Amino acid sequence: MGSVVDDGKKEALQEAHRSLADLNPTVVFVLGGPGSGKGTQCANIVEHFGFTHLSAGDLLRAEIKSGSENGTMISDMIKEGKIVPSEVTIKLLERAMLENGNDKFLIDGFPRNEENRAAFEDVTKIGPSFVLYFDCSEEEMERRLLSRNQGREDDNIETIRKRFKVFQESSLPVIEYYNSKGKVRKIDAGRPIEEVYESVKAIFAPKDEKVNGHRHTLMECLILFWMKWCKN
Ligand code: UDP
Ligand code: MG
Numbered sequence: 001m002g003s004v005v006d007d008g009k010k011e012a013l014q015e016a017h018r019s020l021a022d023l024n025p026t027v028v029f030v031l032g033g034p035g036s037g038k039g040t041q042c043a044n045i046v047e048h049f050g051f052t053h054l055s056a057g058d059l060l061r062a063e064i065k066s067g068s069e070n071g072t073m074i075s076d077m078i079k080e081g082k083i084v085p086s087e088v089t090i091k092l093l094e095r096a097m098l099e100n101g102n103d104k105f106l107i108d109g110f111p112r113n114e115e116n117r118a119a120f121e122d123v124t125k126i127g128p129s130f131v132l133y134f135d136c137s138e139e140e141m142e143r144r145l146l147s148r149n150q151g152r153e154d155d156n157i158e159t160i161r162k163r164f165k166v167f168q169e170s171s172l173p174v175i176e177y178y179n180s181k182g183k184v185r186k187i188d189a190g191r192p193i194e195e196v197y198e199s200v201k202a203i204f205a206p207k208d209e210k211v212n213g214h215r216h217t218l219m220e221c222l223i224l225f226w227m228k229w230c231k232n
Pocket of ligand 1: 033034035038055056057058060077078079080081082083084085089108109110111112154163
């Protein structure tokens with residue numbers, strides 16, 4: 001039996017799940033190892049394709065800063081490169097989506113393990129349209145992380161190695177799961193930013209523009225046909 005406060009929290013959470021299911025947003029999961037360029041490329045996608053970027057790691061770091069009751073636990077887990085319990089991350093993602101007002105989201109750095117994935121789908125009833133996977137060698141990712149100087153407590157060689165291990169053991173199986181469903185769009189992320197973005201753009205660009213410049217819409221075809229018919 002829960003206390004009045006617990007019951008209130010539960011009710012609020014269920015309300016959030018319902019509202020999100022009603023919103024039924026388009027979601028793209030952006031996955032890849034630490035330093036693979038997820039955040040950088042998401043900024044490009046936001047600029048050109050009208051998505052809102054939600055980085056699970058950024059939301060967790062903001063939660064620590066806000067002085068929340070979970071702050072210390074989250075901070076300790078990030079320093080160790082461990083995965084924060086699903087319910088914490090999912091709650092932050094749900095809140096961010098509901099507060100935002102958009103209905104197209106890039107969810108970056110989540111789901112990080114099978115449990116994250118199953119819990120998100122179970123709770124929100126949302127499945128991703130596809131998964132953008134930035135594939136990059138550990139050598140290159142390590143080089144980027146050690147030179148980015150963002151003041152992150154987990155960008156030291158000891159934590160980086162742990163994050164690589166967690167990615168290999170826990171996150172790659174999530175990518176494999178979605179791959180078996182034909183939902184993974186894999187990008188060679190070891191190249192310079194602009195080159196990687198060219199590949200990213202090709203995935204997000206509307207099909208008509210992508211296929212070729214000669215394809216006409218049905219309306220255009222009808223007009224062309226009518227013009228020809230009028231001539232005869
Ligand atoms: N993290 C987590 N769950 C998430 C996202 C991030 O537990 O869904 C934690 C985890 O400890 C991770 C850290 O936050 O190592 C940093 O994540 P972020 O995505 O910011 O880093 P990246 O891997 O992109 O460099
Ligand atoms: Mg990131």
